[in-house]
Amino acid sequence: xxxxxxxxxxxxxxxxxxxxxxxxxxxxxxxxxxxxxxxxxxxxxxxxxxxxxxxxxxxxxxxxxx
Amino acid sequence: xxxxxxxxxxxxxxxxxxxxxxxxxxxxxxxxxxxxxxxxxxxxxxxxxxxxxxxxxxxxxxxxxxxxxxxxxxxxxxxxxxxxxxxxxxxxxxxxxxxxxxxxxxxxxxxxxxxxxxxxxxxxxxxxxxxxxxxxxxxxxxxxxxxxxxxxxxxxxxxxxxxxxxxxxxxxxxxxxxxxxxxxxxxxxxxxxxxxxxxxxxxxxxxxxxxxxxxxxxxxxxxxxxxxxxxxxxxxxxxxxxxxxxxxxxxxxxxxxx
Numbered sequence: 001x002x003x004x005x006x007x008x009x010x011x012x013x014x015x016x017x018x019x020x021x022x023x024x025x026x027x028x029x030x031x032x033x034x035x036x037x038x039x040x041x042x043x044x045x046x047x048x049x050x051x052x053x054x055x056x057x058x059x060x061x062x063x064x065x066x
Numbered sequence: 067x068x069x070x071x072x073x074x075x076x077x078x079x080x081x082x083x084x085x086x087x088x089x090x091x092x093x094x095x096x097x098x099x100x101x102x103x104x105x106x107x108x109x110x111x112x113x114x115x116x117x118x119x120x121x122x123x124x125x126x127x128x129x130x131x132x133x134x135x136x137x138x139x140x141x142x143x144x145x146x147x148x149x150x151x152x153x154x155x156x157x158x159x160x161x162x163x164x165x166x167x168x169x170x171x172x173x174x175x176x177x178x179x180x181x182x183x184x185x186x187x188x189x190x191x192x193x194x195x196x197x198x199x200x201x202x203x204x205x206x207x208x209x210x211x212x213x214x215x216x217x218x219x220x221x222x223x224x225x226x227x228x229x230x231x232x233x234x235x236x237x238x239x240x241x242x243x244x245x246x247x248x249x250x251x252x253x254x255x256x257x258x259x260x261x262x263x264x265x266x267x268x269x270x271x272x273x274x275x276x277x278x279x280x281x282x283x284x285x286x287x288x289x290x291x292x293x294x295x296x297x298x299x300x301x302x303x304x305x306x307x308x309x310x311x312x313x314x315x316x317x318x319x320x321x322x323x324x
Contacts, residue, residue, distance in 0.1 A: 006110045027111055031125070033157035040153050058110065060154050064092065064120050065107025065140055066082030066225065066274035 001053035012051070019047040021057070032061045068269055070247050071163065071195030071216040073134055075102045078264065079294040080136070080249060082106075082274025083121060085226075086283060093123040095277055097131055099287035105136045105165055105274065108155055136197065138165040145184035152189050164189060165219070166198040175225040179206050183213065190214030199251055202233035207240045207248075218244060219272065221252035222263070226275040228255025231262055241267045257286075257293030264297025265305060 001014050005025065012021065018041060022028045034041060035058045041049055051057075068075045081101040086092035096104055106121060127133065137155035142148035145168070152164040166185050169175040182198050183206070189196045195216040200206055202220035210218055220240055223229035230253060231237060241248050247269035254260050260271045273290050280286035 005113060008113055025113060027113075029119075031121075031158055032111060033154045035150075035154065038150065040150075040157055042157055058154075059113075060108050060158060061111050062106045062121055062135075062137060062155070062159055063109040064083040064086065064089075065138055066084040066105050066272075 001051075003051055003053070003055045003057060005057045006059055007056075014053075016051050017047055018045075018049040018051065018057075021051060022046065022059075025059075027059060032059060034059045068247060070103075070197070073103075073163075073195075075134075075270070076132075077102050077291070077294075078270040078298055079260070079291055080105070080270055080272040081277060081287070082272065083124065084274050085278035089120050089123050091283055092120075092278070093127060095283040095287040096124060096133070097127060098284045098291070099273075099277065100291045102132050103134045103136050103163075103270075105138050105272065106159075107138055107140045108151055108158070134163065135159050135161050136163050136165050137161065138167045138199075139185075140167045140169075142168050142185075143170045143181075144168065144178070145181040145188065148181070148185040149188050149192075152185075152194055153192075156194070162193060163195045163197065163216075166196055169199075169225075177201060177221070179203065182206075183209055186210055186215050187213035190216075197249065202236035202240060204236060204239040204243055207244060211244065211246050215246060217247040217249050217269070219249045219251035222250055222259065223253030223255075225252045227253050228276055229253050230255050230259040234262075234266070237263070237268070238266055257289045260290055261293040261297035261300075264294055265300045267301050270294075 077100045079101050080103040081096050082105040139148040139151040142151050148168050168178045168181045186196050186198050197217045199219045207218045222231040249270045250263040250268045251272040254273050255276050263271050277286050
């Protein structure tokens with residue numbers, strides 16, 4: 001199925017959890033947060049949350065700023 | 067001690083993490099400043115880049131130096147985006163503190179008061195400790211207080227301009243009227259600006275650029291720390307009144323004449 005992560009299209013296997021996706025992307029580190037189709041999914045739900053075709057994932061982290 | 071929402075601060079100097087030339091210098095300067103509340107921004111993770119952990123060394127020192135995090139909503143152009151950013155920040159950093167910052171115009175980065183008020187009302191109702199970055203508008207600050215913000219952060223001058231307190235008289239009114247802490251944010255360009263804000267009775271100041279872009283950020287951080295302490299001490303000691311006419315401080319007896 002096709003999804004987008006930070007507007008970058010990618011093809012992933014079906015029945016993929018958010019947790020598995022982040023592991024693939026190598027972004028399971030502390031300090032990241034994400035939303036699927038603009039709904040924020042908390043870290044504790046990542047392993048049970050199944051992605052669907054066409055999902056749009058926003059992955060953010062803290063950076064320097066005033 | 068300064069209290070904002072559920073947290074107490076022994077330093078009245080808040081700092082930011084932007085514009086430092088490297089992360090070690092940022093960490094050293096912030097620790098030297100004694101600051102216990104540090105702003106940061108959010109960005110989208112760049113999947114093509116291996117993790118650039120710019121805040122890493124600072125966050126490693128968080129517990130040791132009682133560093134509290136203040137994520138901002140910079141990049142948000144309206145209330146809806148700011149609310150979304152605040153929720154992502156809470157999730158990412160595990161803090162309910164948020165600096166609401168909504169500036170649609172990149173030239174002057176002046177905050178949109180209408181969207182800011184909307185965002186602050188919603189976020190306060192959601193349990194956030196909201197610190198809005200606003201123009202030095204006393205009426206707006208009272209309205210923000212009514213919707214439940216934890217503090218107000220009026221600007222001295224545009225972000226990063228180092229122009230100092232060009233809104234001084236209005237900040238004075240805000241301080242006089244506010245029942246939440248007043249943190250003077252933006253434009254503080256030198257330790258004397260910070261001292262002035264504190265002498266006027268500001269509860270704290272937020273300084274980022276002036277430290278980050280100094281020739282020696284660590285020494286400048288220390289200078290700001292000392293200025294904030296001096297300004298606060300002067301405010302508590304009570305400044306003498308001003309007058310255009312001289313008021314003699316020595317006896318004027320003409321003892322040399324006769």
